[in-house]
Amino acid sequence: MIRLEEVTKRYGETLAVDRLSLEVGEGEVCVLIGPSGCGKTTTLRMINRLIEPTSGRIMVGDRDITSVTPEELRRGLGYAIQSVGLFPHLTVAENIVTVPKLLGWEASRMQARVGELLSLVGLDATSYRGKYPRELSGGEAQRVGVARALAADPPVLLMDEPFGAVDPLNRERLQGEFARIQKELHKTVVFVTHDVDEAIRLADRIALMRDGRLQQYDTPENLLDHPASKFVHDFMGADRALKRLGRVRVDAVMRSEVPRISDGSDAVAAAQRAACTAERFSYLVDQDGRLEGWIDCRLLDRGGSAESAITHVDWRATTVRPDTSLKEALSHMLELGFRSIAVTDETGRLLGDVALAGIETTLTEGDAYSAGGPAEGGAQ
Amino acid sequence: MGVQSASVDRQRPRRRTDRVAATGAILALAGCVALPLYALRANRIVNGTPLSLGAGGPAAWMLLALAIAAATASFSLAGKLRARVELACAVGMMGALLWALGFAAAHLAPDVTSPARVSIGAGAWVAVAGAAVVWFAAVHARPGRAWRVGALVALVVVVVAAAMWGGLGRLSIVLEYAVQGAAFWSAVWTHIALAGTSLGFAVAIGVPLGVASSRIPWVRTAVLSIVGVMQTVPSLALLGLLVVPLAALGLPGIGPLPAIIALTVYALLPIVRNTYVGLTQVDPSVVDAGRGMGMSRWQLLTRVEAPLAMPLLLEGVRAAAVMIIGIAAVVAFIGNGTLGVLVILGWGGQVDDLTLLGAVPMVLIAVAADVGLRAAGRLVTSPGIRMEVS
Ligand SMILES: Nc1ncnc2c1ncn2[C@@H]1O[C@H](COP(=O)(O)OP(=O)(O)O)[C@@H](O)[C@H]1O
């Protein structure tokens, strides 16, 4: 889909990009990573001709990008950047339809598209349409930025550290949403980051650069397991086993058949029923299936009161979502001191749980982690 | 929101004096008490003798009472209520002053045939200034939109009423107007036409120069320094200097042409500079995003950069307009019949009323341009980039 052939960009004496050759397959996420100043941004901006290469050739689809005007080329390539660059004088809706407007879409089609895109990026369409960028938080602005990049449904997305300026919690969430959207839309994505965890989580292939040169271009697994050089090895970091967990989603190892008790009216009765199950813990849920806490059956068996055996929790603080990475789930568990952690949906409804033991299995089973990767079937 | 209301709560027990309004109210009070509001003159050109406050009849005492009320409100009230009371006092003071002037004029110079005149005294100007300060302070304290608009409407009603029934027609400046008649209106229109035409030219030349300056470095250096230097030439000197090149072209050195050239030159700097600053202060990431999504340079300029630069650009136009409305008085020296002519003639003949007949409308035109262009600025500014959402 995208092919760079011996592309070089020279600024006076400095070689920003040096004879870079790279091929990104259709529907693949290629993450450009490397130390600051290694030429990631320059590479990305050469693809949509915001920067003209000194030499070499770039193909998008089967066209040389110089065969069309830069404006025409760019309208077919979604573009999202770290600073977002939303137009402050336009509403969220007007921002989103920037490219459709340039392409001359009909008003009704653009209206409908705004609604689709806002719900795709997880924002309530009716309340966000008319807002102005200054009324948005960093994470919301970034979501709108992604929606704007996707507006005209371009086959290719170019993203330069799109989540770089967002706080860690929001970044984690945005990454999860990006993975979900990508699974749905199968765009060809070139994604720049300097965050190794982000690269491992989102990439089908990682292009690791240094001083304008490509060091290794491979799947995250191979970069972790078979680094081509000491530089690659060092850059990817020492905690490789842990890093791999970043590629696996919670739902890949989640146990959905968990003992659960609907609290109903009488907590004591519920607790007594819990005593019958073979497991030590039973989850306590309300009528809607929302997690309320759990019951320790061992305490019940020892004759403790039902009240003392029940732990009430706020699901927001003690659970993970199905699209959370195992790495994140593990760090949550360690933080809370649990040997397992409940998985709920966005509204707190219990879906299952993940145990420390399950994560260990994933770590030792070499092939397990590609099953739940963000782009199923995209990577080998 | 929470922080704001917390700080308001904290202020409530310890009321802060509205110092600006208090200053205005005291100024108005001083105008009433320490200086003559009106003067009586035996004829058009002799100096007047000050009249006492009471010559204005009941309205004069009301003016005094309202000034005291405004001062009291600024010390003892707070919040929206204070703003509204102050606003009402300000309008009331202006109205009362007009009626007091009219009363004095109608009673002391009632005879159309007599040469005696009642003219506006120094105290009246001070009182008007004081009332205006109170008004400004009140509007600043957010009395609400309805009150802001209502006060303006009330003022217009009071002025019209005073003109029709309040005896203002016997005031010396109005008598002077009656004497000047057509000459006055011709001066007003010449003034507006010269300033307006020049402003149009300045926008037509200045905006493209500002755009070019923001794109091309050498243009910026050249344009901004040339326009800046021209700005420093005193206006009379510029009119003198223009004679030479115009003569070389066989064009007259007096009349509307050099006037329009000079006024355009002066209006250029704020317009060019604000266009340039407005465009260069646009966030580079916004421009990058626009380019990256496939906007052409022209689309980027018209759809993104221009709307973002517009508030600042219009601010430049406003500053230029107010400035050249002032300078348009000076071009009277090279044979243009602007309001400056009335001022100059008034000085020459020592007819203060004639001078005022030139000066007061000039101020009003400048204020109107200022208010109008500010309103236009708000109208074209997207709510997304407005400084304060009201
Ligand atoms: N406009 C420019 N002029 C000169 N040097 C540049 C310019 N843009 C980038 N460079 C240089 O090119 C190199 C690569 O930059 P960049 O692609 O922005 O790096 P990265 O995005 O990987 O941090 C850096 O050494 C940078 O200093």
Ligand SMILES: [Mg+2]
């Ligand atoms: Mg960069």
